[in-house]
Amino acid sequence: MNKHIRLAIFDRLAAAIPEPTTELNYSTPFELLIAVVLSAQATDKGVNKATEKLFPVANTPQAILALGEDGLKDYIKTIGLFNSKAANIIKLCETLINCHHGEVPQSREALEALAGVGRKTANVILNTAFGQPTIAVDTHIFRVSNRTGLAPGKNVMDVERKLEKFVPAQHKKDAHHLLILHGRYVCMARKPRCPVCCIADLCEFKEKTS
Template identity: 65%
Template sequence: MNSTIRREIFTRFQAVNPHPTTELEYDSPFELLVAVVLSAQATDKSVNLATRKLFLKANTPEKILALGEAGLRDAIKSIGLYKTKAKNLLATCTLLIEDHGSKVPQTREQLEKLPGVGRKTANVILNTAFGEPTIAVDTHIFRVANRTGIAPGKTVLEVELKLLKCIPREFRHDAHHWLILHGRYVCVARKPKCAICIINDLCEYKDKNL
């Protein structure tokens, strides 16, 4: 795929959705951090259902810690892997208080030192909370990048680096959200909805479902 086609793809995404954002609900960088940690192997919808209630009671590191492990587990028990996530969140809250003045750090290195925070989560925080042009490659982005030919790669990191290199600078900040939404609702895993896809004439997928 050449640069002209890639530019047209993101031009179309932008025309349809000029201001894309995460579907996770949050009102602060800390709330976003909690939501993203909880979203691992869970749907945004299930996370939002839990955090709407959680954040009414506890939306700061101090308040999360005050819940204790049992209280936090109870608040997020509807989410997969809730026991491990509760443990990680409590440890993260402790580090935020002790090392960062209860604030979410704004560097990848510091974010990745937090329990339960890997490269993907760090990229989401840097992009959505702090406006950096990062791309968090999840299963949706990995599938779309490979299937369409935008940035094929065998690993998540390879796809991320290719996307950062090939996406025109003016689209880089929002590309993360466009690609996730496209993979979630149009370029789905089992049977892509090619007939309603706005980039089906540009996509290199050989088995289009038109």
């Protein structure tokens, strides 16, 4: 796939998805950080149901620490792995207060040093909260990148490196959400909606649905 096709792909995705953003509900970088930590192996819808009750009560590191681990669990117990997530969030909040004046840091290294935060979560925060041109490769992005031929790779890091190299500069800020939303609603895992796909003629997937 050459750079002209890649540009055309992102131009079309941007036209089809004019306001690409996360489907997690949040109003501050800290709320987004908590939501993303909770979203591991969980749906955005499920996380939003939990945080719509949690955030009005506790949406700062200090307030969540005041809840305590058991108090936090009461709000997130509908989410998978809630026990370990609650423990990580408490540690995360302690680190934010002790090392970052209660604010979410804007560097990858500082984010990845937080409990429960890996490279993917850090990339989401850097991109969505702070507007940095990072791409967090989740299952949707991994699938779309490989299926279309946009940035094929055997693992997440392969795909991330290729996307960083190949995504046109003007689309790097929004590429993360463009690819996620396209994968979630059009280029789905089991039965992609190829007949209504805006990039079907540019895609290298050989087993297109009819």
